[in-house]
Amino acid sequence: MARESVNYAPTPDLFEENGVSSAKQVPAFIRNMHQRLTANVTPEEELLTEFLRVTKEYPADVVVTLLRCAPSCDRAAASMWRTIASSGTALEKVLPKLLSVMEDWPLHSSSTSDGDNMPVFALASTIVVWEILQMSQCPEQLKDYSSHLLVDLLFQVSTSKEQMPEEVDTFWKGYWEQHRLPTDSKRFAVLTIKALLCRLEYEDVVVSMEQKRGWDTLVNADTHHYAVGLLAREMRRASSPLYSWIALCLLGLLIRDKPRWELPAMAFLVEVLDCRDMTEWSDSFLEILARHLRSECPEMRRLALRGLVVLSKDPVMADGMRTLTQSLMDVLWDADRELVEMALSIFINEVEDRDILISTPTALQLAEVLQPLFGYDNIRVQLLSIHLFQKVMELGVDEGQEHLKSHVNQSLMPLFFNWHDENQQVAEVRTRVLCPGLWCHLLDSVALQASWKALLRAAWLLKRRDLVELLKTEQPWRFSECLLEKDKSRVAQYLCQALPYLESPQEPVREAVLRFIGIAGRYLRGQQVELQIVIDVIEGMTHDSAAIKSLAIQTQKILMAVQRPQASPHSSSLNIISRVCRIGRLLCGAAARAPLSAGE
Numbered sequence: 001m002a003r004e005s006v007n008y009a010p011t012p013d014l015f016e017e018n019g020v021s022s023a024k025q026v027p028a029f030i031r032n033m034h035q036r037l038t039a040n041v042t043p044e045e046e047l048l049t050e051f052l053r054v055t056k057e058y059p060a061d062v063v064v065t066l067l068r069c070a071p072s073c074d075r076a077a078a079s080m081w082r083t084i085a086s087s088g089t090a091l092e093k094v095l096p097k098l099l100s101v102m103e104d105w106p107l108h109s110s111s112t113s114d115g116d117n118m119p120v121f122a123l124a125s126t127i128v129v130w131e132i133l134q135m136s137q138c139p140e141q142l143k144d145y146s147s148h149l150l151v152d153l154l155f156q157v158s159t160s161k162e163q164m165p166e167e168v169d170t171f172w173k174g175y176w177e178q179h180r181l182p183t184d185s186k187r188f189a190v191l192t193i194k195a196l197l198c199r200l201e202y203e204d205v206v207v208s209m210e211q212k213r214g215w216d217t218l219v220n221a222d223t224h225h226y227a228v229g230l231l232a233r234e235m236r237r238a239s240s241p242l243y244s245w246i247a248l249c250l251l252g253l254l255i256r257d258k259p260r261w262e263l264p265a266m267a268f269l270v271e272v273l274d275c276r277d278m279t280e281w282s283d284s285f286l287e288i289l290a291r292h293l294r295s296e297c298p299e300m301r302r303l304a305l306r307g308l309v310v311l312s313k314d315p316v317m318a319d320g321m322r323t324l325t326q327s328l329m330d331v332l333w334d335a336d337r338e339l340v341e342m343a344l345s346i347f348i349n350e351v352e353d354r355d356i357l358i359s360t361p362t363a364l365q366l367a368e369v370l371q372p373l374f375g376y377d378n379i380r381v382q383l384l385s386i387h388l389f390q391k392v393m394e395l396g397v398d399e400g401q402e403h404l405k406s407h408v409n410q411s412l413m414p415l416f417f418n419w420h421d422e423n424q425q426v427a428e429v430r431t432r433v434l435c436p437g438l439w440c441h442l443l444d445s446v447a448l449q450a451s452w453k454a455l456l457r458a459a460w461l462l463k464r465r466d467l468v469e470l471l472k473t474e475q476p477w478r479f480s481e482c483l484l485e486k487d488k489s490r491v492a493q494y495l496c497q498a499l500p501y502l503e504s505p506q507e508p509v510r511e512a513v514l515r516f517i518g519i520a521g522r523y524l525r526g527q528q529v530e531l532q533i534v535i536d537v538i539e540g541m542t543h544d545s546a547a548i549k550s551l552a553i554q555t556q557k558i559l560m561a562v563q564r565p566q567a568s569p570h571s572s573s574l575n576i577i578s579r580v581c582r583i584g585r586l587l588c589g590a591a592a593r594a595p596l597s598a599g600e
Contacts, residue, residue, distance in 0.1 A: 019050045023113035026054055026061040030080075031069050037076035048083060052090050059093040061112045064120055067101065071124040072175040078131050085132045091141040099145060101125040102152040105159060106168045121171055123185055126156060130192050138199040146200055147245035151253070153196070154231075155261050156189040158224045186219045200242065205234045225267040225299070232271035244277045251281060254288045263300055266292065270307040279314070286311055286320045293327050298336065305331065305342040312349035321350055325362055332369045337378050344373075344384035351391045358392055360400030366392050367407035374414040375500065383450055386418060390454040393461050401461065408458045409490070412483065413497040415458065417504070418451040419476065420512040480516050484523060491523040492530075499537060510548055514538070514555045521559040531559050 020029050033051060036043065043051075055062045062084075070077030084090045101108040102125045111117040129149065132142060142149070172185045182188045194215070197206050209215055209231060218227035235243040250265040266288075272278055273285055285307065292304040308324070311317045331343040347366070351358065358366070366388065373385035389411065396404055452471065459467035466486070470479045484491055498520070501513045517534060524531055538552050538559075 026058045027065040027114045030065040055090045063097040067120040067124045073127045133195045151249045225264040228264040229267035232268040266303040273310040312346045358395045363396040415455045420508040518555045518558045525562045
């Protein structure tokens, strides 16, 4: 690596009247000029003029040579860089090369016209930018390249110590000792970002990031992408046009598939996708988001889904979003609640107020995957899944209605119990929902009883006018009685669906389940083993109020009253009853393991 202590013998002929006549003479010319300034030789006006002419004509050779002979930007080099910065034309020629050196982290390989191919430090280019920012007046040309410059600086901040070659680390230690700047090169890059934002008159962004500890978060490798997203939000809040240019720079990085900085780039982009000046790039954004939807990195998948939530609100993107149906369907099985919630939001955005018919295969898949979510332990996921299920029933193509009926039948019990759960959780939703739009719509759905509406739609699809009438008059107990009376063959199946709801944290749900079991048990007369399993499950219920305990005792008495020897060793519901037994044994085991409260 080049060192600043290397002495290059001056070649006076380069400073004669004819000046530099070929590219091969440029490196020697720059080294000689730097050597003269180091020796405190005041340059003549003619030499400075020649220097600027050479810089404009051979900017790449000038930049690389000067970075090689003075990587830490000593006094002589700083003087030369300020001379370049004072000439708008020269700086405009030089900046693209400085940026290319910064981007090629940590070492930039470039051969100058004299055949020298020794690498230069990318960090040396950052030091040059810092020196230019210290000038009393920031050159306009630097502002023109500010978006590219900020992206390169953010990238340097994300570089871990493990990625820093030893020679670069040694070089930086020598520089900070000389200039008393941050000991960590990442913090120096942050300092340069702050200086650049202040020069661009975005002091409020700098202060806001400081107040939210954004700069400290930025230098932490684990939280770097969060800070980049925060910076995007602060720039957007300040109505800075800079964020859109940065977004386009990052879009270029992601299109080129630069994996080492994908996560922070995505974190910035998802914050600005819905800006008006970004809409013309929506197709490119969709392509990138789709590519990362199956990423093995959980945080990348989360960011991709956040971006897709935004794009799904635009009707123009409907065709492109439909190509992601299967990938989004897979997300609904994910254990991460936030990912499931976003996938549901995307599906709803695609069908909400658009009257787009849902194909039979998609409707059937959605109907299957949505039902387990009705009992999810998060109210927002419950409401979204119920709302989407209603849309599936409304917008499924006509020829798929018959195929959908079996799934709708299976949804009746979960929807029935959620009907009792919903009103209890409205207050919780109101306190936890912060954003407008879809959630405001869902709050209205809660007020109108989302489960009730879905039940009503299901009854219409099944052509059960008796159930429709009971729902319209809001007679929940008559609903369950009517359902069991007309569907005796499904009593065991309904009971199998009901038992897990005894573990619901909501007391109204447990009350509804106990009442339903009391009614359903009468249809299982004589099935001693199966009824005993249910009795044992109820016996094992803990942490209940006096009212629930009293109802549980009454239900047990009803079940024991119908326990008689089976009239036949065979039953048409044998398989489903076996499931009841299995679920019962599981719930009994869970109840046995649950800690008892004081006094129980």
